Amino acid sequence: MTLTEKILARAAGKGSVKAGDNVWVKADILMTHDVCGPGTIGVFKREFGPEAKVWDRHKVVVIPDHYIFTADSKSNRNVDILRDFVREQNITYFYDVIDDPNGSWKFDPSKGPLQRQYGSQYAGVCHTALPQKGHTRPGEILFGTDSHTCMAGAYNEFATGIGNTDAGFVMGTGKLLLKVPETMHFRLEGQLQPGVMAKDIILHCIGEIGFDGATYRAMQFDGPAVKNLSMDDRTTIANMAIEAGGKNGIFECDDQTRAAVDARCRLNGTRQTYEPVERDRHESFVYELTVDLSKLEPTVACHPDPGRRQLARLMTQTQLDRAYVGSCTGGKTSDFLEFARVLRGKKVVIDTFGVPASPEIVHDLQTARWDGQTVWQILVDAGVQMTENAGCAACLGGPVDTFGRMNAPLKCISATNRNFPGRMGHRESQVFLASPATVAASALTGHITDPREYLS
Amino acid sequence: MNLATIPQNSGERQDLKHLRLSIAILREYLRELTLAGKSDQILLRWARRVHPYGHIASFFASSRMMNFIDNLPRRRQHILMQSVFTGPVYVVRDNIDTDQMISAQYLNLVPTIPEEYEKLGSFALGGLPDSLYPVRFVKPGQMDSDYPIVVGGRNFGCGSSREHAPIALGSAGCHAVLAESFARIFFRNAVATGELYPCEIADRLCDALQTGDVVTVDLDKLTVTVEATGKVHAIKPLGDVRQVVDAGGLFNYARKTGMMSAA
Ligand code: SF4
DSSP: OOHHHHHHHHHTTOSOOOTTOEEEEEOSEEEEOTTTHHHHHHHHHHHHOTTOOOSOTTTEEEOOOSSOSSOOHHHHHHHHHHHHHHHHHTOSEEOOSSSOTTOOOOOOGGGOSSSOOOOSSOOOSHHHHHHHTTOOOTTOEEEESSGGGGGGGGGTSEEEEOOHHHHHHHHHHSEEEEEOOEEEEEEEESOOOTTOOHHHHHHHHHHHHOTTTTTTEEEEEESGGGGGSOHHHHHHHHHGGGGGTOSEEEEOOOHHHHHHHHHHHHHHTOOOOOOOOOOOSOOOOSEEEEEEGGGOOOEEEOTTOTTOEEEGGGOTTOBOSEEEEEHHHHOSHHHHHHHHHHHTTOOOSSEEEEEOSSHHHHHHHHHOEETTEEHHHHHHHTTOEEOSOOSOGGGGOOSTTOTTOBOSSOEEEESSSOOSTTTTBSTTOEEEEOOHHHHHHHHHHSBOOOGGGGOO | OOOOBOOOSHHHHHHHHHTTOOHHHHHHHHHIIIIIOOOHHHHHHHHHHHOTTOOHHHHHHOHHHHHHHHTSOOOBOOOTTOSEEEEEEEEOOSOOBHHHHSOGGGTTSOTTSHHHHHHHHHTTTTTSOTTTOOSOSSOTTOSSOSOSEEEOOSSBTBSOOOTHHHHHHHHTTOOEEEESOBOHHHHHHHHHHTOOEEEEBSSOHHHHOOTTOEEEEETTTTEEEETTTOOEEEBOOOTHHHHHHHHTSHHHHHHHTTSSOOO
């Protein structure tokens, strides 16, 4: 069995499963956020009754992160709906925007978009928060009401995005009927060259199979190169499995995985026992691709879909209006470090926005120093508008007052994960996806630029 | 099953829309209820469709509403729950992602709140670029679409997992999407919510048809017939999907088939 099949078989209480089987699997975690949470709660109450209790109050993880720093009253209300539900159900893990469990959230636009407006429990973008708060463990099943839930596959678990109705069902029963996906195999070999990042690996793979090349399928990433990829790198790759239509992306469990998981679970007091799945000799794949990382070059996915692969160096004619670094895919500490490495001591020539994915990342950047200067300050000095209000921000457009949102038909190069029309705001705007390094180099020139030109 | 109507007049339309109720659906429901005596399943289903949180009993108790309905001006319209329906199509191309079906800025609307369910419908397919889609799926100022059938290309519904997407289409009055292929989560959500039938068609209908062309979809025979030319296209077998959508979505289906105890 493949890694995905092994996890599903275990969660279904079966000795084995094969692609195409329909199985009821037990959920280990159900994650929901402010955009889909209220609807999921609505479905749950409608179907199980107003007095119903969630199947396990320790296993429902609620993470407001999408439409937080906006004056839109409905969006603010949605965070309050989550809080009410958490209180009523006595849910253990809720990363609220505010500290008062009986309060209500209201964004204050008069303070501007850059200055921190959250309390001590807020955790930022859900997919980044899940591992940071110790909710991702090898061998487990994670459902989330968000398509990029597949990001947690980097931790050797089966993680997939579901809709509100399915999530309402899981909330009440702890189970879901799933079709076992076929597995596509991506074997990674060789070493990434300077200026090339994990983002380039996944953009390359999606370009290879097309943005619907993995529809209904699992994408398994393994091979000798994986040990040189950090957990951040692996999450970038697994995150974008959905951009090829994939049901999930998955990696093996190694020492790095265990170290990260153990440390995070200990830190937040979550369960520290888990059982990874390992590869065996009998795996059947519907597709195999070997990627030599040493041959990859900085890559861009062009408007209007993530499968439109092109090399950055061939796209210098594409003029840009803005640059954006952020999101679960591209807003991690390691992403900002690469971003800063290219920008350091220089000035951006187009509007450039930086949105860390979580408060912890904000803290990292404000405390990490290069030659006495914080990375945060280096970015600000380079002309980047850095916000402390970690969250999804303009990655998916959001309400019109969202930080970094494109409210006009602009062209943006972005370290995010999705570039369908209108994704970052205006429906005639265009988004080009690239690594933080490529975004940085492009911000310096105003057109798409290969970051290797800026490596000293 | 035949005559069904919706009001012409916009004021009345508004009132009616408020109850998420096209007259077509209501009449159909009443007919089935009284003639066939099949009460519960249909009742539940319509209750869900009509009012996600609603208590249909109190609604039907309102004789004022019944009068209102009976006295409305009428025109024919197509009905979900029929296995055959005819209507004009709205044609889109490949890779229509869920951002284009319901722009992210409207995700603050919660589908289980009736008014917000309504509003979602008015924004359906609103994220399509004007430059490519000058004719809008829902005309400005309207709450519903004139197109009960949407035709798409490959990978329909890719992108985010928002259930708001099939819900917006369903709320706008779309009964079926005919596409070459569907993205996984959209397909699953369409079925789980019971909002619409996602029908895979091997032929590339989005090249063959134009917005406004009238087709007849027959879910029993698994055919799409283009009215103007008589050309027939095959729908790939729907399998369990048909029953789940017929039942009104995952929960009703789960209860009906004993996977979940009846509430
Ligand atoms: S950062 Fe973007 S991709 Fe990630 S969860 Fe938020 S909206 Fe989705």
